Amino acid sequence: MLQAIPDRLQFGFVEKTHPRTAQVVESLTRHLHAFVKEVEATHEEWLAGIRFLTETGYMCTEWRHEFILLSDILGVPMLVDAINNRRPSGVPHSRAFLRPEPADARERR
Known part of the structure; x- marks a missing residue:
């Protein structure tokens, strides 16, 4: 029964006009159902x-x-x-997302 629930959901209303949106919504629904099953959410938690x-x-x-x-x-x-700016294998990642080192930490070196 638990496995069949996402299969019964229909997103045809989205798919007719926006196939990519339908794909994203369907994937989100599958992952959300998997998450709820994994944690065995109670009614109160939901x-x-x-x-x-x-x-x-x-x-x-x-x-x-x-x-x-x-x-x-x-x-x-x-x-x-990261997904939309993938680098070829072996190219280092930018440090732009890393928190800058405080000035006083640089001075202590």
């Missing part, structure tokens, strides 16, 4: 997650986008950048 997302949405305004901040905290933009 509701706490929904409350967290709802409260995050309430904090958003025209000038304040808390979901962008949340994605930053989770490291998603860095991962998207």
Whole structure:
């Protein structure tokens, strides 16, 4: 039964106009279902997650986008950048994402 749930979901309404969006939504759904099965979420935990997302949405305004901040905290933009700016094998990665060394640390050397 648990395995069949994502198979029964239909995203045809998206696929007809935006095939890539349908692919992303379907993948997100599969991974979300796998996560819930892995952690064996309780009803209370699921509701706490929904409350967290709802409260995050309430904090958003025209000038304040808390979901962008949340994605930053989770490291998603860095991962998207890494995927979209892959370097050939053997080429070192940029240190741009690393926190700069404090000036006083450089002076102590």
